[in-house]
Amino acid sequence: MSQTVADRFHALHAGPDVLLLPNAWDAASAALMEDAGAKAVATSSAAVAWARGYADGDALPVAALIDVIAGIARVVRVPLTADIEGGYTDDLATLAQTVAAVVGAGAVGINLEDGHRDPDLHARKVETARSAAERAGVNLFINARTDIYLARLAEGEAALAETLRRAALYAEAGATGIFVPLPIEEDLLSQLAAGITLPLNAMGRPGMPSAQRLGELGVRRLSSATGPFRAAYGMMLAATKAFLVDGDTTGYAAAAKDLPDLNARFG
Secondary structure: OOHHHHHHHOOOOOOOOEEEEEEOOOOOHHHHHHOOOOOEEOOHHHHHHHHHHOOOOOOOOOHHHHHHHHHHHHHHHOEEEEEEOOOOOOOOHHHHHHHHHHHHOOOEEEEEOOOOHHHHHHHHHHHHHHHHHHHHOOEEEEEEEOOOOOOOOOOOHHHHHHHHHHHHHHHHHHHEEEEOOOOOOOHHHHHHHOOOOOOOEEOOOOOOOHHHHHHHHHHEEOOOOOHHHHHHHHHHHHHHHHHHOOOOEEEEEEEOOOOOOHHHHHO
């Protein structure tokens, strides 16, 4: 079952359309994204951490992560990929256990980020994740994220060169895709897509070209990142402020007017 779903997820990166991947944080958000027409659903590490009361950045307890993944997998039928940050550890044996648990909970893909880590260590972590998934019998889609641009580890041509170098290193280690968050410039996205042999994942943010244009540039996947979480909680915060002034629930009603019957959805 998991392998069939994994194969479907791999195929979604083959085009011709860019895979538009909304990022959920719990079962309800993932179910609504599926019902809206998403062909696959991802988690956002930041959104999951925030929803559980933790900061983003390898602070979320792994048990909480697994609980979220299992909850989402229980209510959706589309492929699920989980953002596991940097794996919540640099110990390879512990990482192998975490990846096995993530796969066992129902994910057929992961994001694994390098951050400020040594890229050779990250390559070993990709290898470890690949081996752990193979032992579990799942062709896991490992989306290796490199944060050269996001963490501003280099600038200009040096940033491009280092990103391409790391992408090649992670590909050799067993990655299935490469995630380069932050760039939105067409010329840069085109250079990244041309220089990376694996499917390129971009991060949605204001100013990003349309999905059709991204496909023309060679991008294969676009993640919504924390956008859905911020939108949902931003509307809730504004409506709550209005409610606390004089009990006005108009803001809640307006935000919820298109929400389906969740009892029926989960019943």
